[in-house]
Amino acid sequence: xxxxxxxxxxxxxxxxxxxxxxxxxxxxxxxxxxxxxxxxxxxxxxxxxxxxxxxxxxxxxxxxxxxxxxxxxxxxxxxxxxxxxxxxxxxxxxxxxxxxxxxxxxxxxxxxxxx
Amino acid sequence: xxxxxxxxxxxxxxxxxxxxxxxxxxxxxxxxxxxxxxxxxxxxxxxxxxxxxxxxxxxxxxxxxxxxxxxxxxxxxxxxxxxxxxxxxxxxxxxxxxxxxxxxxxxxxxxxxxxx
Numbered sequence: 001x002x003x004x005x006x007x008x009x010x011x012x013x014x015x016x017x018x019x020x021x022x023x024x025x026x027x028x029x030x031x032x033x034x035x036x037x038x039x040x041x042x043x044x045x046x047x048x049x050x051x052x053x054x055x056x057x058x059x060x061x062x063x064x065x066x067x068x069x070x071x072x073x074x075x076x077x078x079x080x081x082x083x084x085x086x087x088x089x090x091x092x093x094x095x096x097x098x099x100x101x102x103x104x105x106x107x108x109x110x111x112x113x114x115x
Numbered sequence: 116x117x118x119x120x121x122x123x124x125x126x127x128x129x130x131x132x133x134x135x136x137x138x139x140x141x142x143x144x145x146x147x148x149x150x151x152x153x154x155x156x157x158x159x160x161x162x163x164x165x166x167x168x169x170x171x172x173x174x175x176x177x178x179x180x181x182x183x184x185x186x187x188x189x190x191x192x193x194x195x196x197x198x199x200x201x202x203x204x205x206x207x208x209x210x211x212x213x214x215x216x217x218x219x220x221x222x223x224x225x226x227x228x229x230x231x
Contacts, residue, residue: 037222042224043203043224043225043227044222044223045205046222047219047220047221091158102160102173103148104160106157107157
């Protein structure tokens, strides 16, 4: 079974600085999808970024980018120019195309942004 | 487009009771998945419905059930509530969710269930 590990329960960053959240996963599949979701205090899960395993190019969405290392099974999220609104729980998630919509989530990383 | 909506947002029940939660997906989305989120277990997949059929199921007891209607709206039911069922229940919808689909799941705000 696929497992997702986020080894950093909490992270802190100064406003305008850059922070990287780590995620590793375990799978025997070659084709899959990876996601980062953000959950602010409102509890609404918001998609931050997604990456298809077959794509070598790292996904980027404005200030958010990933470092996808397929061989190492690593999928880290980099947040540049951190803003106060980035403070939230961040979840890394894995989805297999053969197991429709059964997404596996990591335990989450709580990000604090200091003014 | 309106996002995923869930009702009610908050619910308080006592042990032994049953509860029904509702989820309306984004217009046009046909797949609805349910997740349970607790501090101890994190986010866990409950089940997924597509075209009124349960297509995938997580590792939860039979007290947890669901259904999907022809308009893609979904309900989940928990019978004989236990204290451990207290959690945030999240619903997520995706466009198709068929095998090999590249769909992304979009989440609703959740229903917070408290069992006393």
